[in-house]
Protein backbone atom coordinates (compact mmCIF):
# COMPACT_ATOMS: atom_id res chain seq x y z
CA UNK A 1 0.00 0.00 0.00
CA UNK A 2 1.33 3.46 -0.85
CA UNK A 3 1.49 6.22 1.72
CA UNK A 4 0.34 9.51 0.21
CA UNK A 5 -1.19 12.09 2.57
CA UNK A 6 -1.92 14.35 -0.40
CA UNK A 7 -4.47 11.89 -1.80
CA UNK A 8 -8.05 12.78 -0.75
CA UNK A 9 -8.90 9.15 0.17
CA UNK A 10 -5.98 9.02 2.57
CA UNK A 11 -6.52 12.35 4.26
CA UNK A 12 -10.19 11.47 4.76
CA UNK A 13 -9.40 8.04 6.21
CA UNK A 14 -5.73 7.74 7.15
CA UNK A 15 -6.34 5.01 9.77
CA UNK A 16 -6.52 2.36 7.05
CA UNK A 17 -3.11 3.06 5.54
CA UNK A 18 -1.58 3.53 9.02
CA UNK A 19 -2.83 0.08 10.10
CA UNK A 20 -1.40 -1.50 6.96
CA UNK A 21 1.97 0.20 7.42
CA UNK A 22 2.16 -0.70 11.12
CA UNK A 23 1.62 -4.32 10.25
CA UNK A 24 3.48 -4.80 6.95
CA UNK A 25 6.03 -2.02 6.51
CA UNK A 26 6.82 -0.30 9.83
CA UNK A 27 9.85 1.54 8.42
CA UNK A 28 8.32 2.60 5.11
CA UNK A 29 10.22 4.45 2.40
CA UNK A 30 7.84 6.83 0.62
CA UNK A 31 9.29 7.31 -2.85
CA UNK A 32 6.97 10.15 -3.84
CA UNK A 33 8.15 12.52 -1.11
CA UNK A 34 11.55 10.98 -0.42
CA UNK A 35 10.76 10.43 3.27
CA UNK A 36 10.74 7.51 5.69
CA UNK A 37 7.55 6.85 7.62
CA UNK A 38 7.42 5.23 11.07
CA UNK A 39 4.09 4.05 12.49
CA UNK A 40 4.50 1.71 15.49
CA UNK A 41 4.07 3.19 18.97
CA UNK A 42 7.33 1.68 20.32
CA UNK A 43 9.36 2.99 17.34
CA UNK A 44 7.83 6.47 17.38
CA UNK A 45 8.47 6.73 21.11
CA UNK A 46 12.08 5.52 20.75
CA UNK A 47 12.75 8.05 17.97
CA UNK A 48 11.25 10.95 19.93
CA UNK A 49 13.57 10.13 22.83
CA UNK A 50 16.67 9.66 20.65
CA UNK A 51 17.56 13.26 19.85
CA UNK A 52 21.16 12.32 19.02
CA UNK A 53 20.34 10.12 16.05
CA UNK A 54 17.07 11.84 15.14
CA UNK A 55 17.51 15.60 14.95
CA UNK A 56 14.68 18.15 14.93
CA UNK A 57 16.72 20.63 12.90
CA UNK A 58 15.42 21.09 9.34
CA UNK A 59 12.18 19.47 10.53
CA UNK A 60 10.03 22.15 8.91
CA UNK A 61 11.76 22.03 5.58
CA UNK A 62 11.55 18.28 5.00
CA UNK A 63 9.00 18.82 2.24
CA UNK A 64 9.99 22.27 0.98
CA UNK A 65 11.79 22.98 -2.26
CA UNK A 66 14.76 25.33 -2.33
CA UNK A 67 13.86 28.96 -1.55
CA UNK A 68 13.32 30.87 -4.83
CA UNK A 69 15.30 34.16 -5.09
CA UNK A 70 12.06 36.23 -5.01
CA UNK A 71 11.22 34.72 -1.61
CA UNK A 72 14.81 35.07 -0.32
CA UNK A 73 14.68 38.78 -1.20
CA UNK A 74 11.60 39.35 0.98
CA UNK A 75 13.00 37.23 3.83
CA UNK A 76 16.24 39.27 3.75
CA UNK A 77 14.22 42.26 5.03
CA UNK A 78 13.67 40.54 8.40
CA UNK A 79 15.64 38.66 11.02
CA UNK A 80 17.05 35.34 9.88
CA UNK A 81 14.90 32.39 10.89
CA UNK A 82 17.03 30.23 13.14
CA UNK A 83 16.61 26.70 14.45
CA UNK A 84 14.66 27.27 17.62
CA UNK A 85 12.48 25.21 19.98
CA UNK A 86 10.56 22.90 17.62
CA UNK A 87 13.49 22.81 15.20
CA UNK A 88 16.33 22.85 17.75
CA UNK A 89 18.28 20.03 19.40
CA UNK A 90 19.96 19.87 22.80
CA UNK A 91 21.69 21.73 24.27
CA UNK A 92 20.26 24.91 22.73
CA UNK A 93 16.69 23.60 22.78
CA UNK A 94 16.81 23.77 26.61
CA UNK A 95 17.27 27.57 26.54
CA UNK A 96 14.31 28.07 24.18
CA UNK A 97 12.15 25.66 26.11
CA UNK A 98 12.99 27.42 29.36
CA UNK A 99 11.59 30.72 28.04
CA UNK A 100 8.30 29.13 27.05
CA UNK A 101 7.96 27.09 30.22
CA UNK A 102 8.54 30.25 32.26
CA UNK A 103 5.76 32.12 30.45
CA UNK A 104 3.16 29.41 29.76
CA UNK A 105 2.63 28.15 33.30
CA UNK A 106 -0.33 26.34 34.83
CA UNK A 107 -0.87 29.44 37.01
CA UNK A 108 -1.23 31.62 33.92
CA UNK A 109 -3.66 29.12 32.36
CA UNK A 110 -5.72 29.05 35.57
CA UNK A 111 -5.76 32.84 35.74
CA UNK A 112 -7.33 32.84 32.28
CA UNK A 113 -9.97 30.22 33.01
CA UNK A 114 -12.78 32.75 33.49
CA UNK A 115 -11.70 34.59 30.34
CA UNK A 116 -11.95 31.31 28.36
CA UNK A 117 -15.55 30.87 29.50
CA UNK A 118 -16.37 34.48 28.67
CA UNK A 119 -14.82 34.19 25.20
CA UNK A 120 -16.78 31.00 24.50
CA UNK A 121 -20.07 32.52 25.72
CA UNK A 122 -19.52 35.73 23.74
CA UNK A 123 -18.92 33.75 20.54
CA UNK A 124 -22.07 31.66 21.12
CA UNK A 125 -24.05 34.86 21.84
CA UNK A 126 -23.13 35.94 18.32
CA UNK A 127 -24.98 33.06 16.62
CA UNK A 128 -27.20 31.27 19.14
CA UNK A 129 -30.44 32.76 17.73
CA UNK A 130 -29.64 31.58 14.21
CA UNK A 131 -30.28 27.89 15.16
CA UNK A 132 -27.72 26.70 12.61
CA UNK A 133 -24.07 27.53 11.98
CA UNK A 134 -20.72 26.22 10.84
CA UNK A 135 -19.03 25.72 14.19
CA UNK A 136 -15.54 25.74 12.65
CA UNK A 137 -15.92 29.24 11.17
CA UNK A 138 -18.06 30.68 13.97
CA UNK A 139 -16.39 29.04 16.95
CA UNK A 140 -13.45 26.64 16.53
CA UNK A 141 -11.33 29.17 14.58
CA UNK A 142 -11.96 32.36 16.60
CA UNK A 143 -12.05 30.75 20.07
CA UNK A 144 -8.42 29.56 20.44
CA UNK A 145 -7.22 32.69 18.67
CA UNK A 146 -8.98 34.87 21.26
CA UNK A 147 -7.69 32.66 24.08
CA UNK A 148 -4.05 32.88 22.99
CA UNK A 149 -4.51 36.62 22.40
CA UNK A 150 -5.85 36.98 25.96
CA UNK A 151 -2.92 35.07 27.42
CA UNK A 152 -0.36 37.01 25.37
CA UNK A 153 -2.20 40.37 25.77
CA UNK A 154 -2.54 40.85 22.01
CA UNK A 155 -4.95 43.61 21.02
CA UNK A 156 -8.35 42.42 19.76
CA UNK A 157 -8.25 44.57 16.61
CA UNK A 158 -5.05 42.87 15.42
CA UNK A 159 -6.48 39.34 15.59
CA UNK A 160 -7.26 39.10 11.86
CA UNK A 161 -3.61 40.00 11.18
CA UNK A 162 -2.36 37.32 13.60
CA UNK A 163 -4.61 34.76 12.00
CA UNK A 164 -3.33 35.64 8.52
CA UNK A 165 0.32 35.68 9.58
CA UNK A 166 -0.06 32.36 11.38
CA UNK A 167 -1.54 30.79 8.26
CA UNK A 168 1.33 32.19 6.21
CA UNK A 169 3.78 30.77 8.75
CA UNK A 170 2.31 27.27 8.39
CA UNK A 171 1.57 27.37 4.68
CA UNK A 172 4.96 28.58 3.47
CA UNK A 173 6.47 25.07 3.63
CA UNK A 174 3.67 23.38 1.67
CA UNK A 175 5.08 21.56 -1.32
CA UNK A 176 2.31 22.79 -3.68
CA UNK A 177 2.66 26.62 -3.52
CA UNK A 178 3.43 28.85 -6.48
CA UNK A 179 6.35 31.29 -6.16
CA UNK A 180 3.83 34.13 -5.92
CA UNK A 181 2.09 32.44 -3.00
CA UNK A 182 5.43 31.79 -1.31
CA UNK A 183 6.35 35.48 -1.69
CA UNK A 184 3.04 36.44 -0.09
CA UNK A 185 3.66 34.02 2.82
CA UNK A 186 7.16 35.46 3.26
CA UNK A 187 5.66 38.98 3.50
CA UNK A 188 3.29 37.76 6.22
CA UNK A 189 6.22 36.16 8.02
CA UNK A 190 8.16 39.46 8.03
CA UNK A 191 5.12 41.44 9.25
CA UNK A 192 4.67 38.86 12.05
CA UNK A 193 8.35 39.28 13.03
CA UNK A 194 8.13 43.09 13.09
CA UNK A 195 5.06 43.06 15.31
CA UNK A 196 6.59 40.65 17.82
CA UNK A 197 9.98 42.36 17.85
CA UNK A 198 8.20 45.51 19.01
CA UNK A 199 6.29 43.60 21.71
CA UNK A 200 9.45 41.90 22.98
CA UNK A 201 11.33 45.22 23.16
CA UNK A 202 8.42 46.88 25.02
CA UNK A 203 8.29 43.99 27.51
CA UNK A 204 12.05 44.23 28.07
CA UNK A 205 11.85 47.99 28.64
CA UNK A 206 8.86 47.82 31.05
CA UNK A 207 8.61 44.29 32.48
CA UNK A 208 5.44 43.38 34.39
CA UNK A 209 3.65 40.24 35.55
CA UNK A 210 2.56 39.10 32.12
CA UNK A 211 3.35 36.47 29.50
CA UNK A 212 5.56 38.64 27.26
CA UNK A 213 7.62 39.94 30.21
CA UNK A 214 8.26 36.42 31.49
CA UNK A 215 9.09 35.30 27.99
CA UNK A 216 11.43 38.19 27.18
CA UNK A 217 13.27 38.11 30.54
CA UNK A 218 16.81 36.69 30.48
CA UNK A 219 16.98 32.95 31.28
CA UNK A 220 18.44 31.15 34.26
CA UNK A 221 21.95 32.02 35.39
CA UNK A 222 24.72 30.60 33.25
CA UNK A 223 22.47 30.43 30.20
CA UNK A 224 23.28 32.74 27.33
CA UNK A 225 20.27 35.02 26.75
CA UNK A 226 18.21 34.30 23.64
CA UNK A 227 19.07 36.43 20.60
CA UNK A 228 16.25 38.39 18.92
CA UNK A 229 16.01 35.85 16.03
CA UNK A 230 15.79 33.00 18.59
CA UNK A 231 13.09 34.81 20.57
CA UNK A 232 11.11 35.63 17.46
CA UNK A 233 11.17 32.10 16.10
CA UNK A 234 10.24 30.66 19.51
CA UNK A 235 7.32 33.02 20.15
CA UNK A 236 5.98 32.77 16.60
CA UNK A 237 6.02 28.98 16.77
CA UNK A 238 4.07 29.18 20.03
CA UNK A 239 1.43 31.56 18.69
CA UNK A 240 0.93 29.40 15.60
CA UNK A 241 0.95 26.07 17.45
CA UNK A 242 -1.38 27.59 20.03
CA UNK A 243 -4.45 27.93 17.85
CA UNK A 244 -4.35 25.99 14.56
CA UNK A 245 -4.18 22.69 16.46
CA UNK A 246 -6.88 23.60 18.97
CA UNK A 247 -9.23 24.61 16.14
CA UNK A 248 -8.84 21.09 14.73
CA UNK A 249 -9.26 19.50 18.14
CA UNK A 250 -12.58 21.27 18.80
CA UNK A 251 -13.92 20.42 15.32
CA UNK A 252 -12.91 16.76 15.64
CA UNK A 253 -14.40 16.53 19.13
CA UNK A 254 -17.73 17.91 17.89
CA UNK A 255 -17.99 15.50 14.97
CA UNK A 256 -17.07 12.50 17.13
CA UNK A 257 -19.71 13.26 19.72
CA UNK A 258 -22.42 14.35 17.27
CA UNK A 259 -22.03 11.08 15.36
CA UNK A 260 -22.52 9.09 18.55
CA UNK A 261 -25.82 9.98 20.30
CA UNK A 262 -25.02 7.85 23.38
CA UNK A 263 -21.66 9.59 23.84
CA UNK A 264 -23.31 12.97 23.27
CA UNK A 265 -25.85 12.19 25.97
CA UNK A 266 -23.20 10.96 28.41
CA UNK A 267 -21.07 14.08 27.98
CA UNK A 268 -24.06 16.44 28.25
CA UNK A 269 -25.27 14.72 31.43
CA UNK A 270 -21.76 14.31 32.93
CA UNK A 271 -19.52 17.18 31.82
CA UNK A 272 -16.92 15.98 34.34
CA UNK A 273 -16.13 13.30 31.73
CA UNK A 274 -15.09 15.93 29.17
CA UNK A 275 -11.35 15.91 30.07
CA UNK A 276 -11.21 12.14 29.38
CA UNK A 277 -13.08 12.70 26.12
CA UNK A 278 -10.75 15.51 25.00
CA UNK A 279 -7.76 13.21 25.62
CA UNK A 280 -9.40 10.50 23.52
CA UNK A 281 -9.99 12.96 20.67
CA UNK A 282 -6.30 13.93 20.67
CA UNK A 283 -5.42 10.23 20.55
CA UNK A 284 -7.95 9.16 17.91
CA UNK A 285 -7.93 12.18 15.61
CA UNK A 286 -4.43 13.55 16.34
CA UNK A 287 -4.59 17.18 15.08
CA UNK A 288 -0.83 16.83 14.49
CA UNK A 289 -0.67 13.55 12.60
CA UNK A 290 3.08 13.36 12.39
CA UNK A 291 6.22 15.49 12.28
CA UNK A 292 9.72 15.13 10.96
CA UNK A 293 13.16 14.23 12.23
CA UNK A 294 16.44 14.08 10.29
CA UNK A 295 18.83 11.17 10.86
CA UNK A 296 22.33 12.21 11.93
CA UNK A 297 23.85 8.79 11.05
CA UNK A 298 22.82 5.61 9.27
CA UNK A 299 20.08 3.90 11.27
CA UNK A 300 18.71 0.39 10.94
CA UNK A 301 15.01 -0.15 11.65
CA UNK A 302 13.10 -3.37 11.01
CA UNK A 303 15.79 -4.54 8.62
CA UNK A 304 15.71 -1.31 6.58
CA UNK A 305 18.77 0.91 6.38
CA UNK A 306 17.77 4.57 6.76
CA UNK A 307 20.72 6.65 5.58
CA UNK A 308 22.21 9.60 7.43
CA UNK A 309 20.48 12.88 6.48
CA UNK A 310 17.14 11.20 5.71
CA UNK A 311 13.84 12.82 6.66
CA UNK A 312 11.79 10.55 8.90
CA UNK A 313 8.13 11.25 9.57
CA UNK A 314 7.05 9.98 12.97
CA UNK A 315 3.32 9.35 12.71
CA UNK A 316 1.88 10.07 16.16
CA UNK A 317 -1.58 9.33 14.76
CA UNK A 318 -0.59 5.82 13.66
CA UNK A 319 1.15 5.11 16.96
CA UNK A 320 -1.99 6.26 18.80
CA UNK A 321 -4.00 3.39 17.33
CA UNK A 322 -1.33 0.72 17.70
CA UNK A 323 -3.04 -2.29 19.33
CA UNK A 324 0.33 -3.36 20.76
CA UNK A 325 0.32 -0.25 22.96
CA UNK A 326 -3.32 0.74 23.36
CA UNK A 327 -6.21 -1.59 24.14
CA UNK A 328 -9.23 -1.37 21.83
CA UNK A 329 -7.52 1.51 20.03
CA UNK A 330 -10.28 2.51 17.59
CA UNK A 331 -12.90 3.09 20.30
CA UNK A 332 -13.63 6.15 22.43
CA UNK A 333 -13.05 4.89 25.97
CA UNK A 334 -13.60 7.42 28.73
CA UNK A 335 -12.30 5.04 31.39
CA UNK A 336 -8.85 4.16 30.03
CA UNK A 337 -6.34 3.14 32.66
CA UNK A 338 -3.58 5.21 31.07
CA UNK A 339 -5.48 7.95 29.22
CA UNK A 340 -2.32 9.96 28.51
CA UNK A 341 -0.38 6.99 27.12
CA UNK A 342 -0.83 8.29 23.56
CA UNK A 343 1.66 10.35 21.56
CA UNK A 344 -0.72 13.02 20.22
CA UNK A 345 1.26 15.74 22.03
CA UNK A 346 4.61 14.14 21.20
CA UNK A 347 6.99 12.90 23.89
CA UNK A 348 10.44 13.65 25.28
CA UNK A 349 12.07 17.08 25.21
CA UNK A 350 9.70 18.47 22.55
CA UNK A 351 6.54 17.29 24.36
CA UNK A 352 3.94 19.95 23.66
CA UNK A 353 4.25 22.78 26.21
CA UNK A 354 0.73 23.87 25.20
CA UNK A 355 -0.88 20.56 26.19
CA UNK A 356 -2.19 21.88 29.54
CA UNK A 357 -3.71 24.88 27.75
CA UNK A 358 -5.22 22.77 24.94
CA UNK A 359 -6.71 20.35 27.47
CA UNK A 360 -8.24 23.21 29.46
CA UNK A 361 -9.53 25.52 26.74
CA UNK A 362 -11.00 22.68 24.68
CA UNK A 363 -12.80 21.33 27.74
CA UNK A 364 -14.21 24.80 28.50
CA UNK A 365 -15.28 25.23 24.86
CA UNK A 366 -17.18 21.92 24.79
CA UNK A 367 -18.80 22.61 28.15
CA UNK A 368 -20.17 25.93 26.88
CA UNK A 369 -21.30 24.55 23.50
CA UNK A 370 -23.14 21.59 25.07
CA UNK A 371 -24.78 23.85 27.63
CA UNK A 372 -25.80 26.62 25.24
CA UNK A 373 -26.85 24.65 22.14
CA UNK A 374 -29.60 22.20 23.13
CA UNK A 375 -30.42 19.30 20.82
CA UNK A 376 -27.24 19.98 18.89
CA UNK A 377 -27.08 17.93 15.66
CA UNK A 378 -24.96 17.75 12.54
CA UNK A 379 -26.91 19.57 9.80
CA UNK A 380 -28.85 16.94 7.78
CA UNK A 381 -27.19 18.01 4.53
CA UNK A 382 -23.70 18.41 6.09
CA UNK A 383 -20.92 17.31 3.75
CA UNK A 384 -17.94 16.90 6.00
CA UNK A 385 -14.44 17.14 4.54
CA UNK A 386 -11.04 17.33 6.16
CA UNK A 387 -8.87 20.27 5.15
CA UNK A 388 -6.07 19.02 2.90
CA UNK A 389 -2.73 19.10 4.70
CA UNK A 390 0.34 16.89 4.80
CA UNK A 391 0.44 16.46 8.56
CA UNK A 392 -2.35 18.46 10.24
CA UNK A 393 -5.85 17.01 10.50
CA UNK A 394 -9.06 18.94 11.03
CA UNK A 395 -12.53 19.42 9.51
CA UNK A 396 -12.95 22.26 7.03
CA UNK A 397 -16.42 22.97 8.43
CA UNK A 398 -18.85 21.45 10.92
CA UNK A 399 -22.39 22.61 9.97
CA UNK A 400 -24.82 22.03 12.83
CA UNK A 401 -28.35 22.87 13.94
CA UNK A 402 -29.86 23.18 17.43
CA UNK A 403 -33.12 24.16 19.03
CA UNK A 404 -33.89 27.23 21.11
CA UNK A 405 -34.90 26.85 24.75
Ligand code: HEM
Pocket residue numbers: 048056085086087097100104148237238239241242243245246249282286287288291292316343344345346347349350351352353354355357358
Ligand atom coordinates in the same frame (compact mmCIF):
# COMPACT_ATOMS: atom_id res chain seq x y z
C1 HEM B 1 -4.72 20.09 20.22
C2 HEM B 1 -3.76 20.80 20.54
C3 HEM B 1 -2.31 20.51 20.32
C4 HEM B 1 -1.68 19.41 19.79
C5 HEM B 1 -2.32 18.13 19.28
C6 HEM B 1 -0.26 19.68 19.81
C7 HEM B 1 0.70 18.79 19.39
C8 HEM B 1 2.06 18.98 19.53
C9 HEM B 1 3.07 18.00 19.24
C10 HEM B 1 2.80 16.61 18.68
C11 HEM B 1 4.27 18.54 19.53
C12 HEM B 1 5.63 17.82 19.45
C13 HEM B 1 6.48 18.30 18.31
C14 HEM B 1 7.71 17.44 18.07
O1 HEM B 1 7.95 16.45 18.75
O2 HEM B 1 8.46 17.78 17.12
C15 HEM B 1 4.03 19.89 19.96
C16 HEM B 1 5.00 20.79 20.30
C17 HEM B 1 4.74 22.11 20.57
N1 HEM B 1 3.51 22.68 20.83
FE1 HEM B 1 1.73 21.77 20.71
N2 HEM B 1 -0.07 20.92 20.33
C18 HEM B 1 -1.28 21.47 20.67
C19 HEM B 1 -1.53 22.69 21.25
C20 HEM B 1 -0.57 23.61 21.53
C21 HEM B 1 -0.81 24.88 22.17
C22 HEM B 1 -2.16 25.36 22.68
C23 HEM B 1 0.41 25.52 22.22
C24 HEM B 1 0.79 26.86 22.77
C25 HEM B 1 0.06 27.71 23.36
C26 HEM B 1 1.40 24.63 21.64
C27 HEM B 1 2.72 24.93 21.49
C28 HEM B 1 3.69 24.00 21.11
C29 HEM B 1 5.11 24.33 21.00
C30 HEM B 1 5.73 25.70 21.25
C31 HEM B 1 5.77 23.14 20.67
C32 HEM B 1 7.27 22.93 20.47
C33 HEM B 1 7.88 22.43 21.76
C34 HEM B 1 9.33 22.03 21.66
O3 HEM B 1 9.84 21.83 20.56
O4 HEM B 1 9.95 21.92 22.73
N3 HEM B 1 0.78 23.49 21.25
N4 HEM B 1 2.67 20.12 19.98
